Amino acid sequence: MSEAPELVTFFKALADANRLKIVGLLARQPYSVEELAAILDLKPSTVSHHLSRLAEVGLVSARAEGYYSVYMLDQSALEATTRGIFSSEQMATVVENVDMDAYDRKVVDDYSRPDGSLKTLPAQRKKLEAVLRYIVEAFEPGTRYSEKQVNEVLSRFHEDTASLRRELVGCKLMGREGGGGEYWRNE
Amino acid sequence: MSEAPELVTFFKALADANRLKIVGLLARQPYSVEELAAILDLKPSTVSHHLSRLAEVGLVSARAEGYYSVYMLDQSALEATTRGIFSSEQMATVVENVDMDAYDRKVVDDYSRPDGSLKTLPAQRKKLEAVLRYIVEAFEPGTRYSEKQVNEVLSRFHEDTASLRRELVGCKLMGREGGGGEYWRNE
DNA sequence: AATTTAATTCGATGAATATCGAAATGGATG
DNA sequence: CATCCATTTCGATATTCATCGAATTAAATT
Known part of the structure; x- marks a missing residue:
């Protein structure tokens, strides 16, 4: 009533x-x-x-x-x-209306320059992962990328593309085939 | 702990x-x-x-x-x-430290003159009873009083001793023996 | 040791609210 | 119907408290 x-x-x-x-x-x-x-x-x-x-x-x-x-x-x-x-x-x-992803966004924002590139890579694990979750969205799900294409995309965020590649795979945000050249966005 | x-x-x-x-x-x-x-x-x-x-x-x-x-x-x-x-x-x-009897005291206080007599008898049942509970304390438990003695005590509070007597007995604050003269304070 | 980073503490400020007195409301009583 | 009485409402005030920014503390990495 x-x-x-x-x-x-x-x-x-x-x-x-x-x-x-x-x-x-x-x-x-x-x-x-x-x-x-x-x-x-x-x-x-x-x-x-x-x-x-x-x-x-x-x-x-x-x-x-x-x-x-x-x-x-x-x-x-x-x-x-x-x-x-x-x-x-x-x-x-x-907790219905709380913004669960606000932390990730804040971290990305804190580390981003106006042009979208990253000032530095976060040293803290937790923050690095937040940034990685953001970066991985630049890849299409279901698409296969060569290492060269991956570096191309990653370079928009930071010059240290090797570290980014390694961390993305390490966090299982991206997958890699064989020793060589194929990458894809997971899940 | x-x-x-x-x-x-x-x-x-x-x-x-x-x-x-x-x-x-x-x-x-x-x-x-x-x-x-x-x-x-x-x-x-x-x-x-x-x-x-x-x-x-x-x-x-x-x-x-x-x-x-x-x-x-x-x-x-x-x-x-x-x-x-x-x-x-x-x-x-x-409710450990609340003063349960404050209401009774306030009522008695509101109706009392400086000399201890009552300005009027409360018309409200609830307040009358608070006053009666106060008045009955003027009698010794275990003592028997004649009607004359009862009136003597009650007259200190109000001239209408008959009403007070009747109400005290009606509320079972006092007891009365037979048709006649013996009163005592209950409980 | 020096530096970085998160957390805490502190002081100040603005908003919420507990409390009161005065006025208005609404039943009950005569 | 006029009055009385408890309650409620309203406006004002004082206190409590959420929030912030600045300064301090604590901890860990270099």
Whole structure:
């Protein structure tokens, strides 16, 4: 019946000492705003604000009773949410819109000159591999290249084509046939 | 083996969109600060800050690897904490230092004059009962009082001693013997 | 040892928010 | 229907905190 409450909203709702106390109190019995305010030494308006944040994520609900609106904890919602907090679906949702390839792009960008050539080859393994994954895209999948053609392409990136060739094959980004001249882009 | 991290600290650690994303990413594989910074489009110093807050509550830990310090999620800590979050012990701890009787005291205070007498008798049931719980303490447990003695005591609080007497008995705060004259404080 | 590189710490800044008081709302009561 | 009372809403304020840049630390490679 309701929208999908962002996981972070749920945590924010509980990331306050007084709101946690409210949950703890309501776990024992229902209370009116006025009572909670007295117990927590806060003004009613403040407690009302806290309760509305807890209600936002479905943790508490109010029932009118005489003059008062009596709040109670939704025990089942609490348990249901708790159980699913770190499920793989939740985790997947959280990282849903993150840009996994941003690191590779940043590395390539850091090492590239405006004309697309590389200032140097990264010394760090991890960064070198990021650059190699970028370079290999300059080759067509399913095409066979002679060593000369490979060097031709690689020279656009860096003069040390021999190192690039060796690393590309070493990382299995490219394959090589026999002792000799045939290369291709893997996968 | 470690200190008790306040529950609120745990929630605060997760009450941030970027920290949640970090947890989600580390649930898949370890990452260095630099990589997380690139993926989340944040500066390394910011990511370092987030990681230290997560480490504070034991959710992540770092391992040195070459130049990098590679962070990983402590899956077992995550599950352990999640399981115990809303246990009754946790809830008890949260409300450990709250003043449960503050509401009664506030009501009594609101209705009391400096000399200890009551301005009026509360019309609201809930508040009247708070006042009655206060008044009944003026009687000794285990002692028998005549109606005259009861009125004597009650008159210090309010002139309408008849109503007070009736309500005290009605709420079972005091007991009465037979049709006549004996009263005592209950429990 | 000197240099490079990543991580951390520190100080500052801007945004989010807990809290309050005052005013508005909305039921219940007489 | 007028009043009362608890609650809620609103505007303002003060605090907390996420973020950044600069400076420092730590570690590893040359």
